[in-house]
Amino acid sequence: MKALFYKIILLLLKNYNRFYFRRIRIYGQENIPKKGGVIFSPNHQGAFLDPLLVGTSCGSKVTSLTRSDVFGGPFQWFLDALKMLPVYRIRDGYSSLRKNAAIFDRCHQILGKGDHMMMFSEGSHHNEYYLQRLSKGSSRLALEAQEKFPDSTIYIVPVGINYSHHQLPWQEVHLVYGNPILVGGFLETYRENSSATINQLREVLKREMKACLWLPENEEHYLQKKKYINLENTKLGFYKLREQLLLDPKQLKTIENKGSIGQFWISLFSLPNLLPLIGIRKVVKLFPDIVFHNSIKYMAGLFMFAFWWKILIFSGTYIYGISTGIGLFIGSLFFLYLRQMLISKYKSN
Numbered sequence: 001m002k003a004l005f006y007k008i009i010l011l012l013l014k015n016y017n018r019f020y021f022r023r024i025r026i027y028g029q030e031n032i033p034k035k036g037g038v039i040f041s042p043n044h045q046g047a048f049l050d051p052l053l054v055g056t057s058c059g060s061k062v063t064s065l066t067r068s069d070v071f072g073g074p075f076q077w078f079l080d081a082l083k084m085l086p087v088y089r090i091r092d093g094y095s096s097l098r099k100n101a102a103i104f105d106r107c108h109q110i111l112g113k114g115d116h117m118m119m120f121s122e123g124s125h126h127n128e129y130y131l132q133r134l135s136k137g138s139s140r141l142a143l144e145a146q147e148k149f150p151d152s153t154i155y156i157v158p159v160g161i162n163y164s165h166h167q168l169p170w171q172e173v174h175l176v177y178g179n180p181i182l183v184g185g186f187l188e189t190y191r192e193n194s195s196a197t198i199n200q201l202r203e204v205l206k207r208e209m210k211a212c213l214w215l216p217e218n219e220e221h222y223l224q225k226k227k228y229i230n231l232e233n234t235k236l237g238f239y240k241l242r243e244q245l246l247l248d249p250k251q252l253k254t255i256e257n258k259g260s261i262g263q264f265w266i267s268l269f270s271l272p273n274l275l276p277l278i279g280i281r282k283v284v285k286l287f288p289d290i291v292f293h294n295s296i297k298y299m300a301g302l303f304m305f306a307f308w309w310k311i312l313i314f315s316g317t318y319i320y321g322i323s324t325g326i327g328l329f330i331g332s333l334f335f336l337y338l339r340q341m342l343i344s345k346y347k348s349n
Contacts, residue, residue, distance in 0.1 A: 006061065006083065014056045020298055022170045022231070022344070026057050027238055028177035028212075036153035037111030037145065038180075040118040041138050041205060042161050043213065044125040047295040050161055054118055057175055063110055064118045065103075087137075107141055112149030121205060125291045127166055129215040129226060131206065139201040142183045143190045150187065155180040156205055160212025164234045167293050169301065170340035172231060174238040176212035181205060214242050221249075228252040231344050255346065262346040269339040272332050276304040308332070 017024055032038065040062065042054055051064050063083040085103050110117055119141065122132040138156060146154050158178035164171040181204055190197040210216035215225055225245050232253040233241055244252055270277055280300045284293050309329050316325030 010056060013052055016302055017053070017056060020169050020301065021173055023172045024053070024057070025172065025174045025238065026177075027174065029057075029059065031177045031180055032058060032060075032157060033153075033155050033180050035114060036155055037114050038116040038154075039111065039138055039142055039156045040116065040159050041121045041156055041209065042118070042159035043131055043209060044120040044122045045127065045129070045161060045166060045291070046163060047125050047289075047292045049295045049298055050120070050125075051118055052298075053161060053173060053175055054159060058116065058177075060116045062116045062118050063107075065107070065120075104141060104144070108145040108148050111142070111145040111154050112152045114152065121202075121209070127291050128218070129162070129213065129229065130218040130222060131210050131213060131216050134202050134206050134209075136198050136202055139198045139205060143186060143194070143198060143201065146183045146187050147190065150184075154183040156183060156201075157181075158205060158208040158212055160209065162212075162214050162238065163294075164229060164231050165344070167290065167297075168340075168343060169294070169297055170337075170344055172234040174214075174234065176238055178208045178212045181208060214238070214245055225249050227254055230255050262342060266339055266342050266346070269335045269342065272335040273305070273308065273339075276301070276308040279304050305336075 038060075040054055040058060042050055044050055046053075051062075051066075055062050055064070061083060063085060065087045066084045085106065087100060087103060107117060119138045121134045121138045123135050124132075126132055142154055142156050146152070157180045160174075160176040160178065162174040162176065164173070181201070183201070186197050186201050189200070214229060215222060228245060228249050229241075230253070232255070233244075236244065241252075280297055283300045284296050287293065287296055309332060312328040312332055313325040316328040318325075
């Protein structure tokens with residue numbers, strides 16, 4: 001039952017991604033090893049949008065390590081079905097850290113038998129394009145699994161998730177799978193000096209993850225370059241835009257603020273979908289951490305707009321006929337599209 005649920009959710013989200021995002025461009029899928037255990041190591045700029053994007057694009061079932069405070073209660077069955085495992089942090093209490101031993105042992109087994117996992121190597125999620133300091137977690141886990149299963153082939157695959165805007169729907173996402181890192185190549189030195197080898201693998205992973213990002217460094221001109229990441233410039237593709245940002249960003253386009261004129265048309269095109277838009281806004285306000293906002297819009301929109309469109313279709317059909325119901329649905333969709341196009345045109349990072 002859980003396996004069937006996983007497949008249904010994966011199919012649903014794959015199709016919903018085409019609606020929520022203007023375009024998802026995927027680079028380097030050929031870098032994902034066909035055989036062997038894999039730890040996908042993405043950057044973490046989009047809360048739970050990040051694992052959804054990797055999980056729906058990597059071409060395999062993925063077990064994800066997730067913060068422990070979301071586990072337990074009525075949703076535990078669903079978390080298990082979605083192949084999520086809890087990881088305990090110091091903030092959860094020192095006594096809770098002991099539970100990690102059993103979790104990590106399961107991870108070693110998963111990698112040893114050639115299955116795939118996902119682990120965020122940055123310390124926490126954030127709202128910037130550059131790579132944050134990496135923890136030792138993924139490097140340590142990979143090396144421990146390789147030592148426990150020396151005959152198995154295990155990789156860490158760096159992943160770059162690049163959003164054209166961090167908080168808005170109907171944006172582009174450029175998802176980059178980088179060069180796989182063969183963990184077995186570090187095994188001999190790990191047996192001699194585990195601490196130094198974990199740091200060495202982490203440095204290699206950091207270098208390869210930076211190669212998958214538009215703006216990998218928080219350098220002197222970062223804030224200025226950040227302004228050039230928008231829908232106009234992402235049309236160039238990941239590698240061309242990355243090159244321009246690093247070498248000569250002034251040749252790129254910026255988004256002009258149209259002020260009250262743009263806001264008037266955005267408000268006007270919002271009217272046919274006012275109720276679900278207000279509902280989504282109220283839900284978003286429940287989460288003070290801005291990094292969650294796009295993820296909340298993603299999930300709330302999935303349910304609220306589906307419900308809203310059912311109301312339009314059924315009410316229109318009941319009062320005037322099926323053609324009216326379908327017309328209301330198409331009109332709502334059309335005005336939502338226009339609204340999102342204007343927001344994307346007039347709002348920048």
